[in-house]
Amino acid sequence: xxxxxxxxxxxxxxxxxxxxxxxxxxxxxxxxxxxxxxxxxxxxxxxxxxxxxxxxxxxxxxxxxxxxxxxxxxxxxxxxxxxxxxxxxxxxxxxxxxxxxxxxxxxxxxxxxxxxxxxxxxxxxxxxxxxxxxxxxxxxxxx
Numbered sequence: 392x393x394x395x396x397x398x399x400x401x402x403x404x405x406x407x408x409x410x411x412x413x414x415x416x417x418x419x420x421x422x423x424x425x426x427x428x429x430x431x432x433x434x435x436x437x438x439x440x441x442x443x444x445x446x447x448x449x450x451x452x453x454x455x456x457x458x459x460x461x462x463x464x465x466x467x468x469x470x471x472x473x474x475x476x477x478x479x480x481x482x483x484x485x486x487x488x489x490x491x492x493x494x495x496x497x498x499x500x501x502x503x504x505x506x507x508x509x510x511x512x513x514x515x516x517x518x519x520x521x522x523x524x525x526x527x528x529x530x531x532x533x534x
Contacts, residue, residue, distance in 0.1 A: 401433050403429060439467065443459040443462070446463060461473055
């Protein structure tokens with residue numbers, strides 16, 4: 392766990408970026424307001440994590456999963472965020488599936504290239520052995 396309460400705060404750069412994206416152009420935010428938003432966001436994340444952990448414990452698991460977080464959001468009375476979170480989760484899962492398939496395709500391609508190279512090396516070795524045998528045969532005939 393964190394040694395100091397400040398260790399639990401989200402990075403200021405992240406908070407600043409999120410706040411700037413949420414506000415219309417030309418609106419400025421004071422340093423104090425950013426600090427307050429950062430603390431509030433950190434408290435929210437800790438509370439959501441605690442609630443999600445309760446669902447994991449009820450399920451006799453040590454690992455939090457997405458359904459725990461979604462259930463926690465409902466328990467915390469943030470039902471209006473559940474649908475957008477589910478959509479984001481689906482997008483994330485599709486992206487991960489696509490990356491996994493791309494990795495598999497790349498691995499298959501690499502494997503087939505390695506097999507081709509291996510076959511070429513074997514053929515080269517066979518050619519060298521045949522040349523050596525021919526030279527040995529010629530030497531034996533000369534002797």
